[in-house]
Amino acid sequence: MGGRPAAGPTRGGVRVRKGRVAALVAGLVLAAVLAWPIGLLIWANGKLEHVEALSGAPGTPGTTYLLAGSDARGEGISEDGTEGARTDTIMLLHAPPSGPAALISLPRDTYAEIPDNGPHKLNTAYSWGGAPLLVRTVEGLTGLTVDHYVEIGFGGVEGIVDAIGGVELCLDYDVNDPKSELVWTAGCHVADGHTALAFSRMRYSDPKGDIGRAERQRQVIGAISAKAADPGLLLQPGDQVSLLDAGIGSLTVDESTGIIDLGRLALAFRAANGPDGVTGTPPIGNPDYRPGNIGSTVQLDPELAPQFWSDVRDGNLSPGPVGGLPQP
Template sequence: MTLPPSFSPGSSQPRPAPEDPPKNPQQASQVTYPAFPGSSSAAGRPDLRTAVVVGGSTTPSTQRQGLSYADLALPAAYAPGSAASHRPGTSSTPSTPPAKPASPRPAPGLVTSPKSPPPAGRPRSGVATRSWPKRILITILTLLLALVLAIVFWGLFLNNRVNTNIGRADALSGAADTPGTTWLIAGSDSREGTAEANSGVEGQRSDTILLLHQATNGTAILVSLPRDTYVEIPGHGRNKLNAAFSEGGPALLVSTVEGLTGLTIDHYVQIGFNGVSQVVDGVGGINLCWDQTFSDRMSGLSWQAGCHDVDGPTALLFARMRYSDPLGDIGRTQRQRLVISSTLKKALSPEVLINPARQVALADAGAAALTVDRSAQTIDIARLALALRKAGDGGLQGVPPIASLGYNPGGGVGSTVKLDENRTPAFWEGLRNGTLTPADLTPQF
């Protein structure tokens, strides 16, 4: 294309359209500019400037249209600084400021620079997603640890409360140990306050005597020893079993039972009348079922056959009544075991176990009502409760073989309960080994 000599930049005539930009940013982009007036070329056509743009910078090119560098030279009068310097008649000193490098233009679909990293302290979405299960697990473990610690500290609190208030007595004989664990439970008939019952036991009578044995095979058996059982009392001759308690307290009673059964007593527990009432009230009352209707003039208790919710004082009267029972003292031992099993069932129920107020009331009532041997700890009392519950659930509770309920040996002893001398040796052996059955514990006389 030939331009007239009169062409000058800024004229109204249109400029030639630049060629399309290169598709590859790394390829050179070429732009052709017409020469200003006064320039010439060796070919006699208007001089053209061809520039190559590489990465944003402009460099001369001698590779376009076969032109040489000299053909592309600009006149000395050309100055790109201002438009005025290109008007005819105007002269200025050529000045070419250094060109600033332009930012490279990325081609569509290509990434020429990495993405900016996320701000500090701000987790990436993938990391945050993966961290959620870990956070939930840590939260659950923390809550479980807090719950365990709360239970432990609460248990220590109750343990200290019981150990501080419970009564102690010199009861154990120190005899050689026998297999299994044996507890002797005595119910004192003292009508004084619980504190007096715990501070001195001499002169009292043992209204209830229970022998609980857990054999090495895990079997727990509860045996009621009738208080009028005719036995040999060490150092006092033969008499009723409860005379041992009234004459020598817990220590003499323990020695007498050991001589009768051949089992060494590992722990001794004593509870008074007031204690029974307090413990029953401490668990919030109990439910008793008895299929007999009676009205006992001595205790003042009237009972209709069936199941009834009772409080502490009523439960105590139910356990003590014997004159209106056809089996007398044997029937009373059955009702005593019923009160014990019902109380334990209530004490180990969720109603009490998850109620801190009930737990404290039971701990206070039990500690105030009980007297134990000096070596017994709270854990031993807990094991006693579990063994009692196990014996009740297995139906392994009853009395030893009885030959007579009205045996009168003379000598002012009065009417006693005589054990069957032919069957008792095998009975005590079965108790020791944990091989007794419910039939062995059923009264037969």
């Protein structure tokens, strides 16, 4: 009596509650959107395998990545009978403070001074001393300090290509090469992982030998990068995990490199392969240089190479292809 009945919810109250619920849902969605890539990065970072590789030499301008493709044998991949671990793929990726990024393939048979061992083929440094000796050798050859070392097992290339559903590759002649297992009909074809790996390793049936192989290796990596950057991948979390698992599971990096550094590497790689980037080899003086009892090596042009590496470092090269076999 005299008391007032409890008031029911007003339309305004309903709107307030609905607004709070909408804000809560939006907040949860935002948290999920943010948490997924952050969690993915943390997971991926924990899967990286690290090795002591860097020399500790004073830094040079820009950021320099040494990329190596390693073959420890026993992976079911045929080749030319060489025993023990080695690297057939050696690339230097440099992002200067200004100017074009450059992706430079170093032929595995490049004649180089191996620290504490004397002159020999470049990939011998890896066979003799693994990543640390390869890093020191490349630094002595180029004058650039390696900031990040990234090594991928050859078997990993196969897994990555299969994880993204294959890549389109092009070669303008037929190949049937037993050593690399590449069978190819002239033209462009979508290659699965096994074929892409053979495509990047074949050299005995290539008229340009190691130089041609380096060109195809850059083509394979460029095709993988382009397809992995497909925005549609962002909407497929399962595919993201499969791709990262295939890629990171085959990577070995230096002691200070993390997943964020690999992201920066990917951006530099895309820049180098874009219209404003630089790709190719150092200037070559003699592709069949035979000093002493080392056998056939690739000699960089002793007059042009020093300035070439300075221009890479300082971003002074013009965009486009560089190097290659010397012109007759």
